[in-house]
Amino acid sequence: MVESQEDKVYTIEDEEPDASDLAGTEYEDIDDFPGPFWRDNGAASIIIKSLDEIKELLTKMIEEWRVVKKKLQAFYAEFPFFDEYTSPYEQDALAQEVFYEIIGDFRLLEHDLACCTRTAILMAAIDLEACVNRFCYFNLGEATTNAIERLNPTEKLTIIHKVLGLGDFKGTSQYEAVKALVNWRNAFAHGKCTDMPTRSLKDNHLSEPQKRPKPGDRLHEVIKCLKYYDVVYSHLNETSEHSYTSGHYHSDLRFIESGLEDLRTLWKAHANETGQSAVSDISMKEPQS
Numbered sequence: 001m002v003e004s005q006e007d008k009v010y011t012i013e014d015e016e017p018d019a020s021d022l023a024g025t026e027y028e029d030i031d032d033f034p035g036p037f038w039r040d041n042g043a044a045s046i047i048i049k050s051l052d053e054i055k056e057l058l059t060k061m062i063e064e065w066r067v068v069k070k071k072l073q074a075f076y077a078e079f080p081f082f083d084e085y086t087s088p089y090e091q092d093a094l095a096q097e098v099f100y101e102i103i104g105d106f107r108l109l110e111h112d113l114a115c116c117t118r119t120a121i122l123m124a125a126i127d128l129e130a131c132v133n134r135f136c137y138f139n140l141g142e143a144t145t146n147a148i149e150r151l152n153p154t155e156k157l158t159i160i161h162k163v164l165g166l167g168d169f170k171g172t173s174q175y176e177a178v179k180a181l182v183n184w185r186n187a188f189a190h191g192k193c194t195d196m197p198t199r200s201l202k203d204n205h206l207s208e209p210q211k212r213p214k215p216g217d218r219l220h221e222v223i224k225c226l227k228y229y230d231v232v233y234s235h236l237n238e239t240s241e242h243s244y245t246s247g248h249y250h251s252d253l254r255f256i257e258s259g260l261e262d263l264r265t266l267w268k269a270h271a272n273e274t275g276q277s278a279v280s281d282i283s284m285k286e287p288q289s
Helices: 043-078 088-140 142-147 153-163 173-189 201-205 215-239 253-274
Strands: none
Touching (some): 043 088, 043 253, 088 173, 088 215, 153 173, 173 215
16 A cells, blocks of 8 residues: 555654765855865855845936926926015925925935945955955965964955065055955944044044935945955955966856946946936935025
8 A cells, every 4th residue: 555645654864864965955066166165254145135236226216216306396396485475484394394205215215225335345345354364275374374364354465465475565556445445344343434534433423524425426435345345356366376266266256247337337327318427416406494
C-alpha cells in the first residue's frame, strides 16, 4: 500500500538536510571567480539598492513637480493675494496653508530622497574600508593587515603605497577622494550635519546653513561621494599585485557606475525638458512672509 502524505511520520533526522545537499546552493557561482572566497559585509548591495530607490524617487519627484506647478499656477491665478481688502497677515496665512497642501506629497518624496542618498553615501564609506581591508590581506599579508586593522582607510592606504613602492599617497587624487568620503562618514556617524562646519556643536547644529539643500543638491552630493568611492576602488583594482583584488576580479563597481550613469541621464533629461540648469531647480518658491 502506498503511504499517504498524511500517514508519513517525519522525524528530526528526516528534516535535517544532508551536508552534500547543501553543496553549491548558497554560492553556486563561486567557481566563476578566481582565488579564495572573501565574504563581504553586504554594503555594496545596499549602495546598489539605494541607487535604484533614488532613481525611482527622482522620477516620481519630476512627475509630481509637473502636477504641483500646474496647481500653483491655478491657485495664484484665482487668489492673487494682493487686493486692498486683504491684510498682509491674511495673505500670508492663506498662502502658507494652501501652498503646503499643494506641495505636501512633493516634500515627502524629497525627504525620502534625502534618506536614500545618505544611505548610499554611508554604505560607500563603509564598503570602501572593507575593500581596503581585503586589498591589504591579499597584497600585504595577514600579519600586516592585522597590525594596521585599527587605522582609518587614509592611513592604511598611506602604508599600502609605502610598502608597494607606489610613492606618497598624500597629495594624490585618491587621497583627496578617500579623505572626503571618510570625513563625511565620520561627521554623519558622530551625529553631525554633513553640510555644516564640524569644529563645534554650535557651528554645526545651531547655525543656519547658507542655503537649504534641494533635491538637486542631494543628487549632486551622492554622485560626488560615489565618484570618490569609484576613484579609490578603481585605484585598488589597478595597483593590486594579487589577482583576487585586481581589475580582473568581479566586483559590484560596474553596477554602481551604471546606477550613477542612470541618475545623470535622468538629471539631464529633466533639465532639457524644463529648460532648467539642474534638478536642484525642482523646488517651489515659497510665499514670502
